[in-house]
Amino acid sequence: xxxxxxxxxxxxxxxxxxxxxxxxxxxxxxxxxxxxxxxxxxxxxxxxxxxxxxxxxxxxxxxxxxxxxxxxxxxxxxxxxxxxxxxxxxxxxxxxxxxxxxxxxxxxxxxxxxxxxxxxxxxxxxxxxxxxxxxxxxxxxxxxxxxxxxxxxxxxxxxxxxxxxxxxxxxxxxxxxxxxxxxxxxxxxxxxxxxxxxxxxxxxxxxxxxxxxxxxxxxxxxxxxxxxxxxxxxxxxxxxxxxxxxxxxxxxxxxxxxxxxxxxxxxxxxxxxxxxxxxxxxxxxxxxxxxxxxxxxxxxxxxxxxxxxxxxxxxxxxxxxxxxxxxxxxxxxxxxxxxxxxxxxxxxxxxxxxxxxxxxxxxxxxxxxxxxxxxxxxxxxxxxxxxxxxxxxxxxxxxxxxxxxxxxxxxxxxxxxxxxxxxxxxxxxxxxxxxxxxxxxxxxxxxxxxxxxxxxxxxxxxxxxxxxxxxxxxxxxxxxxxxxxxxxxxxxxxxxxxxxxxxxxxxxxxxxxxxxxxxxxxxxxxxxxxxxxxxxxxxxxxxxx
Numbered sequence: 001x002x003x004x005x006x007x008x009x010x011x012x013x014x015x016x017x018x019x020x021x022x023x024x025x026x027x028x029x030x031x032x033x034x035x036x037x038x039x040x041x042x043x044x045x046x047x048x049x050x051x052x053x054x055x056x057x058x059x060x061x062x063x064x065x066x067x068x069x070x071x072x073x074x075x076x077x078x079x080x081x082x083x084x085x086x087x088x089x090x091x092x093x094x095x096x097x098x099x100x101x102x103x104x105x106x107x108x109x110x111x112x113x114x115x116x117x118x119x120x121x122x123x124x125x126x127x128x129x130x131x132x133x134x135x136x137x138x139x140x141x142x143x144x145x146x147x148x149x150x151x152x153x154x155x156x157x158x159x160x161x162x163x164x165x166x167x168x169x170x171x172x173x174x175x176x177x178x179x180x181x182x183x184x185x186x187x188x189x190x191x192x193x194x195x196x197x198x199x200x201x202x203x204x205x206x207x208x209x210x211x212x213x214x215x216x217x218x219x220x221x222x223x224x225x226x227x228x229x230x231x232x233x234x235x236x237x238x239x240x241x242x243x244x245x246x247x248x249x250x251x252x253x254x255x256x257x258x259x260x261x262x263x264x265x266x267x268x269x270x271x272x273x274x275x276x277x278x279x280x281x282x283x284x285x286x287x288x289x290x291x292x293x294x295x296x297x298x299x300x301x302x303x304x305x306x307x308x309x310x311x312x313x314x315x316x317x318x319x320x321x322x323x324x325x326x327x328x329x330x331x332x333x334x335x336x337x338x339x340x341x342x343x344x345x346x347x348x349x350x351x352x353x354x355x356x357x358x359x360x361x362x363x364x365x366x367x368x369x370x371x372x373x374x375x376x377x378x379x380x381x382x383x384x385x386x387x388x389x390x391x392x393x394x395x396x397x398x399x400x401x402x403x404x405x406x407x408x409x410x411x412x413x414x415x416x417x418x419x420x421x422x423x424x425x426x427x428x429x430x431x432x433x434x435x436x437x438x439x440x441x442x443x444x445x446x447x448x449x450x451x452x453x454x455x456x457x458x459x460x461x462x463x464x465x466x467x468x469x470x471x472x473x474x475x476x477x478x479x480x481x482x483x484x485x486x487x488x489x490x491x492x493x494x495x496x497x498x499x500x501x502x503x504x505x506x507x508x509x510x511x512x513x514x515x516x517x518x519x520x521x522x523x524x525x526x527x528x529x530x531x532x533x534x535x536x537x538x539x540x541x542x543x544x545x
Contacts, residue, residue: 001046003353011352013043063113066092070116074123086127086154087260090161091305093120097164098312118186121165125192128158132195149209151202153261156214159199159221166225204230208237212252213261216270223278235279238271248450249290249383264451265306268292269313276317285318290383297385298452298529321382327351328384329377333370340371356384364392387531399521399538410445411459411522411536416508434543440465440509444522444536447502454527457493460520464513464543467491478503490520514543 004011049055070076075084076092096117131154138144167185188196203218204227210218215234223231244250252271254264272288275281292310301307327348332340344360351358362371367390378384414425416439425441428434444459461467472485480503485492491507519539526532 001050001353008352011043011355011357063110063116067112067116070119073126074119074121076120084123086124087157089120090124090154090157093117093124094157094161094164095308096120097161098316100164102312102316117165121162121186124158124161125188125195128155128195128199129191131155132191132198146198149202149206151199151206151210151218153210153214153259155199156203156210156217156221157261159196159203159225160217162196163221163224200225200227207234211255211261212238212241213263213267213270216267216274219274219278220270231278235274238274239279239284244287248294249292250284250287251291263306265292265295265301266309268295269309272313272317282318289314289318289321293383294385295451298450298526298532300453300528319381321380326379327356328386329379331375333373338370340366385531389531395518395538399535405534406449406532407524407526407534408447409457409522409524409534409536411539412443412445413519413539413541414441414443415439416441428541430540432542434511434541436511436514436543436545438511439468440511442507442509444505445502446505446524448498448500451500452498452526452528452532453496455495455498455524456527457495457522457524458490459493459522460490461509462517462519462541463489464511464515464517464541465509465519466512468508468510477505511543514545516540516542 066076069080071084073084075086075089077083078085078088096113135144135150139146144150165186167187200222203222207215207218207230215238219231219234219238222228222234238252242250242252251268254267255262260266268288268291272285272292275284275288292313296310301310330341330344330348332338332344335341340360340362343362347358347360348356374388413428415428415434417424417426428440434440442459442461444457446457467486469484470486472483474481474483480495480498482496483494484507485494493505517540519541521538522536524534
């Protein structure tokens with residue numbers, strides 16, 4: 001961090017700010033200026049982590065705040081003054097469990113923290129007993145059966161959180177206090193033991209009917225409670241349903257939703273923990289970590305919940321990838337002694353500390369065809385990524401489209417004709433002649449193979465065309481929200497979130513002038529990771545009276 005602050009200030013810039021010369025739009029032209037400033041402030045705040053005195057004070061203040069806000073029953077409200085929340089209480093207890101598993105000594109040494117955890121677990125036990133007793137009343141009234149599925153999301157989360165604090169749990173392995181005696185478990189007293197055993201049996205019976213995140217919770221809970229084979233059965237099922245990609249690693253087709261059990265980052269982090277603890281599969285864990293890091297490449301994690309879970313997963317499972325720091329072996333052309341390769345080697349020696357990021361720029365007169373032959377060897381056992389850009393000028397209608405890239409664009413122009421059946425659109429083919437006054441429709445088909453954030457799409461139009469929609473506005477279409485801005489020579493689309501999938505955008509134009517025009521190209525780029533870019537092919541149109 002000292003190197004970043006004193007010698008490499010660009011490392012503390014937001015990814016939205018970096019590499020301005022590679023981007024299709026200036027940051028000031030986008031709606032994301034404040035997000036960039038916020039991320040830069042977050043990076044600068046990393047300095048606070050290295051002030052040990054301040055960190056000790058902040059930690060004590062945070063624990064004191066939690067202690068003051070814990071309600072008499074042991075639970076916490078989401079906000080001060082509210083009612084106790086079962087999920088929020090379990091989430092905080094889960095955080096303490098993560099610290100315990102990472103062997104953070106403060107949890108064992110701080111009596112106040114340990115007392116909070118004991119009260120919180122007692123609260124969660126009581127809530128589970130209440131749920132069980134309500135079920136008991138329904139069974140006695142003949143409205144339900146014990147053998148039916150009564151395992152809801154909160155019960156699954158409870159089993160996972162409780163597994164960190166059970167005496168015989170595998171999560172207790174290696175956790176000892178200063179005297180060498182384990183004391184980080186909380187016994188199941190009274191009816192809680194019966195309830196816990198019932199829902200564990202429910203987990204073994206009904207796990208397949210739950211979502212991916214919940215299945216991970218149940219697998220870890222069963223494994224830590226001695227149900228080894230059922231837990232491994234869940235992991236085998238998850239493995240069979242996973243998607244595997246050489247670039248993106250191992251992941252699942254995550255459901256879209258806003259519930260806490262549908263969050264993709266938290267789910268992937270949980271899968272890393274599950275495959276590490278239960279399957280003990282180093283290759284699978286590394287592939288899961290690759291997806292998490294590749295997701296961070298194109299997305300800005302905005303929530304502390306997602307970031308904390310991801311950091312926990314990366315710290316608790318697999319090898320420490322930061323220990324591998326050998327530079328990549330990059331060679332352009334046939335000779336390593338070529339001048340351009342010497343520039344690359346020199347830049348690598350001054351690469352950004354920690355990340356290894358570096359950039360080399362060649363002027364046009366220094367570029368030759370031999371440089372197009374590139375070989376890269378990665379001597380480290382970790383994932384690495386980069387990009388090479390070739391920027392040059394070309395007539396717009398001579399540009400051809402990209403094929404098989406993470407972002408794929410297809411642009412078409414259609415005539416809009418009025419018939420007795422209403423409006424009908426017909427494609428404008430090469431050689432077709434348009435007439436002044438005709439109404440046209442632009443159709444853009446976008447395919448994206450991964451989730452991205454801060455994506456800018458710019459659709460150029462011929463100077464003989466005028467847009468019908470002249471007011472810039474926010475739009476919502478097929479589950480995608482975006483801002484559409486109409487400008488003099490193009491229409492801009494700004495996507496704060498662009499999920500994996502296929503999207504179609506349409507907007508109307510009017511033909512205004514005679515002549516031959518280049519209709520330009522449609523370009524798209526992830527402003528957070530400018531290496532993800534694409535464009536459509538150029539179109540030429542003719543207008544006559």
